[in-house]
Amino acid sequence: MKQIIYLLTLLITCVSCSKDFLNTAPKGVFHEGNYDMTTGQELLVLATLIEGYNSFAKQSWPIVAMQCHTTDNSHPGGPTGDGGVDFCQFPTLSFTPSNFTFNQYYGGNYEAITKANEALLMLDEFIKENGETKDANQMKAEAYFIRAAAYFRLTQAFGAVPYVDRVMGKEEEMADQLSATQIRNKYLPELIWAIDYLPTRIEQLASGNTGRATQNAARAIIAKTYMYEKDYVNCLNYTRQIIESGDNDLSTPYSEMFWEVNEFGPESIWEINAEFKPEQNISIIGDTNGWIMMNGVRGFPNLGWGHNAPTEDLMNAYEAGDPRYDATVLKNGDMVDGEVVKADFYEYFNKKAYLPKAERSLYGRDDWCSGYWSNFRIIRYADIVLMHAEAACEMGDLKDAKEKLEMIRNRARNGDDSVLPKVMTENQDELREKIRHERRIELALEFERYFDLVRWGIAQDKLPNFVPGKHELFPLPQSEIDRMVN
Template identity: 25%
Template sequence: MAKKLYSAVFILFILVTVYSCGKSFLDAKPQGALAEPQLANTKGVESALIGAYGIMNGNISGTWGNYSSGPSQWLYGEVAADNAHKGSNSTDQSPMNDIELHKVNPSNDNLPTMWRVYYEGVIRCNTTLKLLSVVQSGGGEKFSEDRAKEIAAEARLLRGHYYFFLARVFKNIPYIDENMSVQEAAQVKNDKDVFPMIEADFKAAAEGLPGDYKKPLNEAGRVDKYAAEAYLGKLYLYQKRYPEALVEFKKVIQNKPALTDLAFEANFNVKTKNGQEGILVSQSIINPDGSGDNANVGDMLAGLYGNSPGGCCGFFQPSVDLVNAFKVGTDGLPYLDGSYRTNPYKSDQGLSGGAADAYKLDTTLRFDPRLDYTVGRRLVRYRDWGVVVPGWIRDQPFGGPFVAVKQSINQSDFSGNVATGTNYLNAQNINIIRLSDVYLMAAECAVETSALGDAKDWVNAVRLRAANLDPVLTGYGNPAAKYLIKTYNSFPNQDYARNAVRFERRLELALEGHRYYDLVRWGTAEEVLKSYMTFEKQYVSASQPAGFTYPDWDKGLPIPQEQIDRAQGILTQN
């Protein structure tokens, strides 16, 4: 089976992008030495499509600076929610502090990165579709009907994905397609709902991708029918079109292996990436010369600090609140009523001097076993790096006592999977949608359509799978907690079921970029974040020290000021 896309999907072809965004899609100019007619052939179209895939890792070129556009969406999806702190210290990447505290103004430098990168992806998809049309209507070599259909489907799914990422952050965005000239694109306002156009792209992708769910050209990095159906369902879910969403999710669930037959930890192991659970996956590789611009550049700041094997940079630290959410009762179920905050576990936070040195881990606490596959905590083994020590955290009073796990890789796998001299830049793939996410989205739809039994079954499948996790150990070789997880006997009513499903999403998908967007679409962001800030500020100084006022960002974060300025009245600020 051919694997060339997997090993080359993120090679960024400047020449295939006939009109490149540069700093703004509104400021597009022809790029490279080749004109469009020279690319209007089958090889040119395939190269253009590879270039469109190349934006999935949130990077146009280079390595540094692509943090807010990473496919994990750690900054907007987790730091802006109640799951994580920016981490590091207060002065490094200080504009990120404003995202954590919801004080973002239009000049925040994280906003234009997100905007530029994903509009570059849109442009590359549009270029692919335009070139495909020219080739298929011309007199030269053409694609087979099946391959032409696949190419169009791949490009449209990618375009829908890039627009969806933009719409979640900014909401009010201009929509441009392959039929617009550069001049026409520059005049498009951001006053239309783009979800109908995204829906059309996902539907076209589901129709055009192979009906047997095989990858186009049998290449592991390409999108397939699973991705199209799952993403279409997700779009419907965001619109509260629950019955329609459930239809799409059921297609995926029925055609994929049972979740309980798949290993949770395989999703976060560089040796087992592109496994059966992945639905839409951002590919990451280290280039043959050891450079890392095709690696997981969005998460590079999350490398652990100091003398850790990661060696940089101490960002993306899980919150005290998230860690305590993994507590379970004697029944093996989470504390859905919020009482997990009672007598909170905070590791060695707040200790200093001899008290900090003498800290001992309480291994009698009852935790969901997913905790230590998600969060690193002091005196608990972190992958194969050894136990977490204070020196791996840059500024613990500011960012807290915990570190993230899912985006890192085992030290034994560093060879060939980390960039030369930069162990924090690795080849870990990023799951944008994975199967347990689909189970929980299906469960959410089942709750809202009063199918509580189905919702319980899907949640329980996620929990049964987690029960198979091996215990994580301390440095002495004993389990780091009293790990316990059980299934629900019943969902007695809709409110209980809704709470259970939402809580399960937090636990299963923690630090994978979903949380803030979930809170917004549920309409609970203000309530949850005010409560979280009140709790968290007792322990971590990065949290709001005074009264917290949640802005009306359900309508979207600010449009980058640079885009407003260049648009000269075309774009309207949120």
Template identity: 25%
Template sequence: MKQYIKLTIAISLMVLIMPSCKKDLLNVDNPNTITEEQFWKTESDAEKGVNAAYAMFYKPGGWSRWIYFRLDLTSDEGFSNSPWIELADWTRFQYVNYNFWEGNAITWRDTYKAIFRCNQVLANLPEIPFTDNNKKELLLAQAKFLRGLHYYYAALLWENIPLVLEPSKPDDLPAQRPLAEVWAQVEKDLTEALAVLPVSWDAANVGRPNKGAANAFLARTYMQQRKWPQAKTALDYFITGAGAGKYELVTNFQDNFTHTNENNKESVFEIQFSDVNKGGDGDDPNQNMGHNRAQFFAPRGIGWSDGQARYWMVDEFKKEKTTANAIDPRLRYTLFYPALFADFGDKIYGRNWEWNANEAWFRKYQRDYFRTNEDYFAQNNVRLIRYADVLLMYAEVLNELDQTATAAGYVNTVRARSNMASLATAHPAVLMSKDAFRDRLKIERMLELCGESVRWADLKRWGDLETPAKVSAVAQRDPDFNNFVVGKHVRLPIPQTEVLNNPNLKQNDKY
């Protein structure tokens, strides 16, 4: 898949989205492009349409660049000390210009552009004759999965948004829908995709979503709504269902973040990045298929250093030793910090520590394991969901269903990979109540998943952003939350240009 999806996406792109035109003197078809009416005729057109939907992973509003600022840096795990003040302000809840491109508008644009491409597939592909109807259904299922995925993240970021389910036109004025309806659409798309997607793909198609990916995102969707029984049903797939035994934790924790062991047995769904092309982010055959996270999150003098990690996590990693009385080995591959060389013998991109004594930087998805600098073309896949996350989600769901003792076993499985003692041995008190276990799970998820773009969803789901007292507790770890206004900053503002241009949109509460 690392070659199939990435290379075919580049050459399919967006001839399919060109609108058809009325024949008049002021509106003439471009003879050098294909119109929408001319496209959507063959199986090849259908495949290109789906590939164009996958191509949205490589756009800067999403997983190529800016979404990490929204999901990692806005959480209590990260922050920005960028000299670009407006950029940094958008990680510290200082929203002045709602149209700020890099902080808001580009992610909105690329989200709906991705949804538009999925809608094109879902509207046009059913009319195309196929020799193999199963192939057609698999293409439709992928489009539904991708649309559900993009609406999932849109719900996390803006909450009350338009639900656009048909190919849109420039003069459309889609109605804003409440968050509950957005979640319902995500559930519908993922459930319908789940019914068709296979348990596994063949080697040529590794990286496409399968039943595991659909179930994992369904579980996330249910959990954000605190629908614990439904979430358990989705996650049962991995524990007692057809996915049982398919996924395992890899022995080497670092293998989850490098380009040398991608699509491994721990991966549930990952974005297939590549450094084959070193172009820009436009819709052309040479578009960049790498991500820019490494460049923007690398320490000063190595990358742009616009995003870095909160130091409290270093201290948290060091609170508990392994069964061999060593430092938690996950720290080594999670963060750059001043004592990294003293603790593990690792330099930072070949350098001694030259940053401030209280600074830390995200190490996951950085390429210091084979480079001494960074650029815009990082080829290591970003794992949106891995099996360790599934196990910790399952533990959370079981705890919320009053099965705390059983839940502990799944946390222990994750801890054992890093040679950490069982919860009963290391933290016996957390097994005494649901609340105590939940509080410990918040730490366990950080230790395992720090910097993997899940913490913002976690804080929202746990209710840690719902009252001033709870936000104050978060602010003890991350002073940016001193700016957080309850009932307002739990969601982003809708870009103001969208509100002004669409009378069916209302700006989010308190903005």
């Protein structure tokens, strides 16, 4: 898909991009004067879907603030006040609805929903004229995926939000606000339907058409949704389907998961495309580079701003000899790629955002490029395996839970059997804590920690400024509150 996205970038510039996400004029009318009524129409739908996918890549700034800096894993790095007033409110949970970060996250997800709805409207017109085709059904499945993924993220962060499943007319000022459970019950049947019309990851790789939704990406959103609803039976059903599909595995070394050579590899459930090859005049970066830039070394080599760095609490949480520590923590004075890291401020960095020097020098790139070419990895396979372990534990199947936990720890050992001993407990409470610890370490400095603490009901025990009854959800943006009042 990297090739397809590049070819479609010109087309995308012709597709309008609504900024008023809940008040959108009808779109999607075609005639022979603007696009061919077969291939051209399909290309326009595909371009709209790509805009939907790219909407998720634009959210790196609010994700760092909302899902990283709020946790006991993440230190903001940099000098005091770096990132601005709004950004600096998240480590202390002192944010208010007027914090612009919420507008960015809320708006970015509704932009994805808008693009999905536009694509579905266009597909309805196409199917009326041409009948159902394999490509049309796949694109419909992708639109359902994009919309479901955005609503999962919105309900995860805000709870009840406006539900929009169509292109709204100018006269429609506000969509109905539904509870998180109501919204999830809307998108789950669509996403379950979509699975059969999506390709596997391996099929995508074989076609060279990577970067779009796959069967396991759809299953992952379904499983996560059931996990948040505490429906462990259905969660297990879909995590098991992913594990047994053979489409993903844990063969990628932990320290290499985020390298360019492993994009769309067996660890990948869902990631967003990016590319940067100056020598070939290829630049498909959107805002995907924001994650690498925000997390990169601040100092020498000059690779970023140093946000989302490991806290002392996180570093102390690693078991002795756990190889994931050195794959996650980069510190001042470390020698990497023949260079000695020198920090300007805070002395630690997120090593998962460090891209090898050889990769940085390809295709005419340079360090200043800040990882423009690096795909934004949103869901990876280890997350799914640990979700399965957690759900199995909650259902009382400790044998299954320990087997899945061992899969993660075995990969993490990297062949050193003297570290990370197999978990043997037969006590459910002890096993639950072991699985929670494993999620913290395995997914450290990624995107899961805050919402994990909240759904486990222990955020107030881990985060000093967390207020029960207040911080389980983020506040809706003030602009949306004002719209509801008016």
